[in-house]
Amino acid sequence: MKLRSLQKGAMLVTVSALLIFVITLLGxxxxxxxxxxxxxxxxxxxxxxxxxxxWDGKSYTFTGENLLEEDCWMMLLNPQGQVVWSxxxxxxxxxxxxxxxxxxxxxxxxxxxxxxxxVRPDGLLVVGSPKGSVWKHDIAMNTQDLLxxxxxxxxxxxxxxxxxxxxxxxxxxxxFRQDQQVRDAARSNWINGVSHDIRTPLSVVMGYAAxxxxxxxISALYRQKASAIRSQSQVIRDLVNDLNLTMxxxxxxxxxxxxxxxPETLLRQIGADFLNSGMETEADFEIDLPEIPLPEMxxxxxxxxxxxxxxxxxxxxxxxxxxxxxLGGKTVGKWIVLWVEGGMVTDSTExxxxxxxxxxxxxxxxxxxxxxxxxxxxxGGKAEFHxxxxxxxxxxxxxxxx
Numbered sequence: 360m361k362l363r364s365l366q367k368g369a370m371l372v373t374v375s376a377l378l379i380f381v382i383t384l385l386g387x388x389x390x391x392x393x394x395x396x397x398x399x400x401x402x403x404x405x406x407x408x409x410x411x412x413x414w415d416g417k418s419y420t421f422t423g424e425n426l427l428e429e430d431c432w433m434m435l436l437n438p439q440g441q442v443v444w445s446x447x448x449x450x451x452x453x454x455x456x457x458x459x460x461x462x463x464x465x466x467x468x469x470x471x472x473x474x475x476x477x478v479r480p481d482g483l484l485v486v487g488s489p490k491g492s493v494w495k496h497d498i499a500m501n502t503q504d505l506l507x508x509x510x511x512x513x514x515x516x517x518x519x520x521x522x523x524x525x526x527x528x529x530x531x532x533x534x535f536r537q538d539q540q541v542r543d544a545a546r547s548n549w550i551n552g553v554s555h556d557i558r559t560p561l562s563v564v565m566g567y568a569a570x571x572x573x574x575x576x577i578s579a580l581y582r583q584k585a586s587a588i589r590s591q592s593q594v595i596r597d598l599v600n601d602l603n604l605t606m607x608x609x610x611x612x613x614x615x616x617x618x619x620x621x622p623e624t625l626l627r628q629i630g631a632d633f634l635n636s637g638m639e640t641e642a643d644f645e646i647d648l649p650e651i652p653l654p655e656m657x658x659x660x661x662x663x664x665x666x667x668x669x670x671x672x673x674x675x676x677x678x679x680x681x682x683x684x685x686l687g688g689k690t691v692g693k694w695i696v697l698w699v700e701g702g703m704v705t706d707s708t709e710x711x712x713x714x715x716x717x718x719x720x721x722x723x724x725x726x727x728x729x730x731x732x733x734x735x736x737x738x739g740g741k742a743e744f745h746x747x748x749x750x751x752x753x754x755x756x757x758x759x760x761x
Contacts, residue, residue: 376523380516405477408433409484412444419444430492436461436483443482452487467495557599565592597672604665604730615659615737619759622653622688622695625660629667630686642675642701647687656695657759658738666734666742667699669727670752674701683749690758694740697754728752 403426411423412435419435427433427446434445440456442448452470453460461483465476469485473493477484571577571585630646667686674684684701731752732742740756 405475405486409477430489432487434485565589617657617659620656620658623648633671643683645685654758662734666731670699693758694755700749700751
């Protein structure tokens with residue numbers, strides 16, 4: 360859900376960036392249309408003015424008044440630098456120019472007037488604009504560098520776009536993480552509240568059921584029913600505890616209290632607790648450990664006990680009495696594999712039917728196996744659930760680094 364939300368946010372940001380790019384291009388185009396004057400002034404090639412200025416043998420005639428702006432002016436210099444024709448020429452401009460003058464104003468300004476020049480067979484045509492109306496600057500650039508300008512602009516644009524998208528991705532991700540934290544906190548508070556509300560009446564039910572179970576003045580049938588009430592209440596209590604722990608692992612609120620553990624010692628302690636719980640009357644139990652000691656591991660003993668106890672309890676609850684349950688460990692490469700098997704009847708050739716297990720530990724009967732997968736993942740390992748006969752659940756945990 361979170362990944363899809365991030366993808367939607369990134370898609371929205373990408374579309375927004377592309378929209379900004381398109382609007383920018385359209386804006387430049389609109390600006391170009393705005394500053395253009397319909398084919399007049401500096402946007403008209405000076406060659407067009409030259410074509411409109413003709414010599415009939417006696418005088419010059421200019422037919423391009425519609426192309427020339429009202430505040431612009433023109434003049435024609437003969438090869439000797441003398442003005443032989445003009446149109447609206449400013450009074451503060453000379454009538455005679457030297458070669459140096461011509462070289463200067465063709466490159467820069469003529470008496471602060473921005474001008475353009477065109478060489479004709481009969482002289483030099485000069486078209487000027489008002490002072491301060493046009494900015495002129497002489498630019499010289501290597502042709503190879505000039506051809507690289509589009510590449511530079513494209514690269515700069517892509518860098519800028521990538522920076523915007525990256526910043527937006529981080530920002531959107533931060534927003535979603537904050538939103539996720541708020542939802543996790545609300546869920547945590549709700550689960551904690553419900554769990555607290557369940558524990559109190561559940562303790563009362565279990566207490567009264569235990570009293571009825573031990574009462575000497577009730578029949579065996581009612582004693583059996585009281586025992587069933589107490590047993591199922593314990594199941595509810597375990598489910599509530601599993602729900603709380605699952606939520607804390609999901610939200611990364613459960614801090615691991617890692618210790619240096621010997622796998623054989625841990626498995627023997629878990630096996631002894633299993634036998635002392637009275638479940639050995641419902642199933643045969645074996646521990647299978649290799650002759651060579653297993654390597655040490657750095658893990659949280661409470662969580663590992665919880666995971667393996669969940670697997671053992673599931674084997675008892677979801678198999679008929681008399682099935683064989685086996686607990687063991689082995690080394691595979693850089694991993695320690697702790698496994699639980701269960702489901703084969705010891706006094707018959709029949710195979711007991713089971714609830715199917717999903718690859719992620721999910722099952723129709725509750726959160727126990729999902730919690731096992733979460734505990735393995737919290738230790739940097741994984742849980743594997745094999746729907747074989749007998750069913751086998753494995754915890755792959757990393758060996759302690761030396």
